[in-house]
Amino acid sequence: MGFLSRFSWRLLRRVSPRLLLKAGRLWLIPGLRSLSRFRKRVAASELFPPFFFLSLTDACNLRCHGCWITSQGQPRQLSRDDVNHFIAQAKVHGNRFFVLLGGEPFLYKDLWTILRQNRDCYFQIITNALLLDEAAVATAKEVGNATILVSLDGFESANDARRGQGTFQAIKEAFQRLRKGKILFGVATTITSENYEAALSPEYVNWVDEQGAIYLWYYIYRPVGPDPMPQLALSRADILKVRRQLLRLRRISPILIVDTYWDADGKAVCPAALGLGYHIGPAGDIELCPPLSFARETIRDHGGDVFHTINTSDFLRGFQKFALSRTRGCPILECPHELEAFLREHHARDTSGRDAFAELRASSPRASHHIPGEELPETMGTYRWLKKHLFFGLGAYG
Ligand code: SF4
Numbered sequence: 001m002g003f004l005s006r007f008s009w010r011l012l013r014r015v016s017p018r019l020l021l022k023a024g025r026l027w028l029i030p031g032l033r034s035l036s037r038f039r040k041r042v043a044a045s046e047l048f049p050p051f052f053f054l055s056l057t058d059a060c061n062l063r064c065h066g067c068w069i070t071s072q073g074q075p076r077q078l079s080r081d082d083v084n085h086f087i088a089q090a091k092v093h094g095n096r097f098f099v100l101l102g103g104e105p106f107l108y109k110d111l112w113t114i115l116r117q118n119r120d121c122y123f124q125i126i127t128n129a130l131l132l133d134e135a136a137v138a139t140a141k142e143v144g145n146a147t148i149l150v151s152l153d154g155f156e157s158a159n160d161a162r163r164g165q166g167t168f169q170a171i172k173e174a175f176q177r178l179r180k181g182k183i184l185f186g187v188a189t190t191i192t193s194e195n196y197e198a199a200l201s202p203e204y205v206n207w208v209d210e211q212g213a214i215y216l217w218y219y220i221y222r223p224v225g226p227d228p229m230p231q232l233a234l235s236r237a238d239i240l241k242v243r244r245q246l247l248r249l250r251r252i253s254p255i256l257i258v259d260t261y262w263d264a265d266g267k268a269v270c271p272a273a274l275g276l277g278y279h280i281g282p283a284g285d286i287e288l289c290p291p292l293s294f295a296r297e298t299i300r301d302h303g304g305d306v307f308h309t310i311n312t313s314d315f316l317r318g319f320q321k322f323a324l325s326r327t328r329g330c331p332i333l334e335c336p337h338e339l340e341a342f343l344r345e346h347h348a349r350d351t352s353g354r355d356a357f358a359e360l361r362a363s364s365p366r367a368s369h370h371i372p373g374e375e376l377p378e379t380m381g382t383y384r385w386l387k388k389h390l391f392f393g394l395g396a397y398g
Helices: 003-014 015-041 080-094 111-117 135-144 156-163 168-182 203-212 236-252 307-312 312-323 337-344 356-362 383-393
Strands: 052-053 097-101 122-127 145-149 185-191 215-218 256-258 278-280
Touching: 003 015, 015 097, 015 122, 015 307, 015 383, 052 080, 080 111, 080 307, 135 145, 135 168, 145 168, 156 215, 203 236, 215 236, 236 256, 312 337, 337 356
Parallel strands: 052 097, 052 278, 097 122, 122 145, 145 185, 185 215, 215 256
Antiparallel strands: none
8 A cells, every 4th residue: 555545544544534525625725725825925025934833821730852943931922912913914815824932831721712712724743642631622612623732752751851750641642532532633743852763763652653643744953942951963874864764654654654855856955044934922922933033023013914014024035045055954953153143133122031242152053954965865755745735834833
C-alpha cells in the first residue's frame, strides 16, 4: 500500500467524518486560497503573512526546560475582543487558519468562545495536554473547527526530564480521550542533541501512530529563554542527520511527518524572513516569531488596521532584509550578536518579560537548518507537493 492509501485509511478510520469534512472545508481549501493571495501580495510588494500565531496567554501549568515563555506574577493575555478583531482583520485578506498557543491555551477562559465566534476559520491549538479532560475533548468535538497539536518530547524518560515528572503518563491518557473522541490531532516533538536518535526512530513514529495521531510535527531545539541549555542545540552534523532521517521516515511512516525547516528542494526556510507568519504576543505585540519576542508595533496601532500596521512596518521589512542577507536559516542561532544590533538599531522593544537582549548577547553563533551545498530535496512526490502548497502555509514555524 502506498503512503496516500495508508494515510487516507487512517484518516477515515480515526477521525469523525464531520470533523474531517470541516478540516477539508475550513483548513485545506481556504489554506490553498490564502497562499495564492499571499503570492499575489508578494508580487505587489505588500507585506502581510498568510498565517499567524496567537499566544492567548503566557500562563502555563508547566515549567519545561528551554521554554522561552515567562510567566511570573499576573499572566498577560489577549482580550477576547482583541483576538476577534485581529481575526476579522486577517480574514479580509483571505486568512482562515490561526495557530493558538500560550503559555497553555487551555488556561485561557475564552478559548472555546473564540472558536465558536469564528466558525468560518480553522485553528490549531498547541497544548501540553494536561487539561485535555473528557469535557475538553467533548467540546473540541462539538465545536469542530480545530486540530489539537500535543507537545511530547519522546518516550517517558526523555519527555519527563524536559517537561516534568508524570507528564508522559498524563499525555498518554489524553491521547486515549482524543482517540475515543475521534479528534483530528497531531504530536509536536522537539529534537535536541540528546533525543534525536530516539525521537526520529521508526519505533517512536510507530508508537505515535498507535496513539491515534494523524501527524507528527518536528521542531529543532533553540537555546533561548532564561534557561537556554545550549548543550541541547544540534550541531551541523546532527542537523544533516536529522534531515536524512526525516526523508527516510517519510518513506516508511503511515502518518504525516511535518517539518517547516526545508522546502521541497531541501533549501532552508525562515518563515519570519519570508513574511509567511508572525507571532502575536499575549500583550498584542506583533513579534517576528514565537521564540523572538521583540516588536515595534502592536495589533492596536493605526486604529487596529493590522494590514496597514504590518505592511508599513520598517521593522518587519527591515528584518527580512537583515535575515535574508545573512542566511536562509535561523538568525537567532546563526548570528545572535548581529541580530541584537539590528533590533537595537530599529528600537525594537523586548516583549519577552525577561532580558532577551542580554540572552542574545550571551548566546554563541551556532548551526541552524541552513546547510548550503548539502541540501537534500524531498524524495517523495506527495511531500514535494505538500511542501510547495501546504506545509509552508498551514502553520509555518521555523
Ligand atoms: S528560523 Fe528562527 S528567526 Fe526564522 S521564524 Fe524560525 S525561529 Fe524565528
